[in-house]
Amino acid sequence: MDGEVVQFEYGDKMNLVNKLLKGDKVSLARAISKVENGEGSHILEALFPYAGQAYYIGITGPPGAGKSTLVDRLTNQLVDGGKRVGVIAVDPTSPFSGGALLGDRIRMSNLSGRDDVFIRSMASRGSLGGLARATKDVALCLDAFGMNYIMVETVGVGQVELEIADVCDTTIVVLVPESGDAIQVMKAGLLEIADIIVVNKADREGADRMVTELQFTSEFRCRKRKWGYPILKTIATQNKGIDELNSTIGSHRDYLRGSGGLEGGRRERIRRRITELIEEKVKERVQDNVLEEGKLEETVEGVYTKKLNLFRVVDDLVKKVIG
């Protein structure tokens, strides 16, 4: 899909949107490609009214924790239960490799064959900020397409991952006995974003000790949290513990619905999204108006030679755009 060159007229775009809304997966893939490349603003606007039905699940954890396999198994189970699932696998680890190292995604290709599943791998091509934004846009497409669940898989807890966790209704942190002790996990900020903690590869040495440590740490740190800290053991490769994980996700969803947290969280996300999008548009405008005038080089030269004061120059440039 990625390499395809499609000439779009406005009418074509609407055609694409209509076909997508009627359940055409090829149109979905094409719309996502457009959106990923930042050419999808009309598509997003047209799809927006149809989104908002899906439940968002974030899966994060260190490399090698078995996240892909877990997502694979969980998706299979949801689809077996009659649900439609979109999976977005985000790999921001190296902004340089351009996603070439997403090889382990191949494992999931068997899922792609299923009718009610759509999988998209995304890697950073340029800015990391753009990746979080693109992830949200792609999720919107999947949501409008009619997916019941959208799973977003990320590595670790960099800024992108935190931003993405922010978008999800339920965030699952996946660890393995080798992930280190509870203190390290806490240090990495993983406990704070987790709604559910999974110790995967639970047949390995140290799994029980890790669960005990996590229980102790989470009780100590998060006494006031009403939802608590479910800590589950899974062996994803053997499909063990997936049932329980699935039902714990269900419990969390029920909890969110009952407590008003689901609605509150989604309103909060809209609030942030409005701010983000405005900032982005204004940024584009500033870049178009000020920086692309060819005057940037002159300014850089002036600042480098200290003829201009960096901070005064910036003030002047901003005034030019927004009076």
Next chain:
Amino acid sequence: MDGEVVQFEYGDKMNLVNKLLKGDKVSLARAISKVENGEGSHILEALFPYAGQAYYIGITGPPGAGKSTLVDRLTNQLVDGGKRVGVIAVDPTSPFSGGALLGDRIRMSNLSGRDDVFIRSMASRGSLGGLARATKDVALCLDAFGMNYIMVETVGVGQVELEIADVCDTTIVVLVPESGDAIQVMKAGLLEIADIIVVNKADREGADRMVTELQFTSEFRCRKRKWGYPILKTIATQNKGIDELNSTIGSHRDYLRGSGGLEGGRRERIRRRITELIEEKVKERVQDNVLEEGKLEETVEGVYTKKLNLFRVVDDLVKKVIG
């Protein structure tokens, strides 16, 4: 310094700047606190003409690689050689812990006693984007103060670390035999940002194998790079290999000067800094003008209930700000 409440008048600020420029460390600390809290725009503008003399060294690597000790030893050696050194230790790992886990910094307090050293620990308090910005601002203060070297120590390679590596003339990646194999290092994007690779704790098992692997990988990946990939072994706790590291930094500096890379890099950084600062100011302006009107809640409600289209609303709001 952090807890101090100082009432500033404009005259006070200039006084602070003058004292800083005369070499007063207390004023430096106060200026840095102001700058860190985002209240230092006048200070930065006043200091800007005096900055640009320092050489920037970035030190990054996984937790537990012994970065602090290495920075400690390297700083001591530079100071013994008559240089003045500023150290900024950045810990962005947890945006939640607020820097409470920076305990290992305590080890470096013996350095603080030296007249020609100034150390600042920084942790993310809120946004991660703000941390990279604050680091650059604090570095500017140290630079204007007259430091010959500014060392910026960060953990891992998240977005903040990449941004910070971007600011440095020489970037050193510190690994230990336990850091995993060369593929993992490459996957983490560490090779791409490294000017010098250090295998620390080189008395441990696997050190030689790691060096060999890194040599092989770097040769394979980076044939075209003129500077090459010096891979050094150190045992920082025993002060071993620090001489060689120091002289390799010198060689890299000479290489950059000879090839025009130093000037080119710094111009490039000014270019990016101008863009960044403009974006930031625009963001502030958007928040002040559009979003704080109290109308935001109304808009959120409309978008949540689908009475308003998110993307159309954003377009309208942007038009309000920039006609």
